[in-house]
Amino acid sequence: MDTxxxxxxxxxxxxxxxxxxxxxxxxxxxxxxAAPPAEVVCEAGALAPAGLAAVDALARLKLAATRHGHRLRVEGAGPELRALLRLTGLDETLGL
Known part of the structure; x- marks a missing residue:
């Protein structure tokens, strides 16, 4: 990380x-x-199609970030992915 x-x-x-x-x-x-605790930005704009594999990937990253003292923020999620995350209840967990 740079300062x-x-x-x-x-x-x-x-x-x-x-x-x-x-x-x-x-x-x-x-x-x-391996990284010291920090804010983590997860760029999700390329995720397509918005399916359960994308939800699983984001959930695993969120869990890993939390375990290691990071704050995860998801950016670039398209409308379909956002809707799917709302349906699964992960939208609030991921800060969307």
Whole structure:
């Protein structure tokens, strides 16, 4: 992580591909485990289609972030993914 001003850190940014596989999610979770506690921005704009695999990936990242003292914020989620997250009750958990 870079520092933009003394004493402040820029968020750690993780980006999910269109169809994240188990290996990708595990790699991103390991990256969170290795990083000092920080704000994490998860770029979800590429997730397509908005299905349960996308929901699973976001839920796993949220769990890993919380376990390691990070605050996760999801950005770029499209309307279909947002609707699916609302239906599963994860919209509030993910801060959408």
């Amino acid at each position: 933009s001003q003394p004493g402040t850190r820029r968020p750690l940014v993780v980006t999910l591909t269109a169809r994240p596989g188990r290996e990708e999610v595990e790699r991103l979770c390991a990256r969170l485990a």
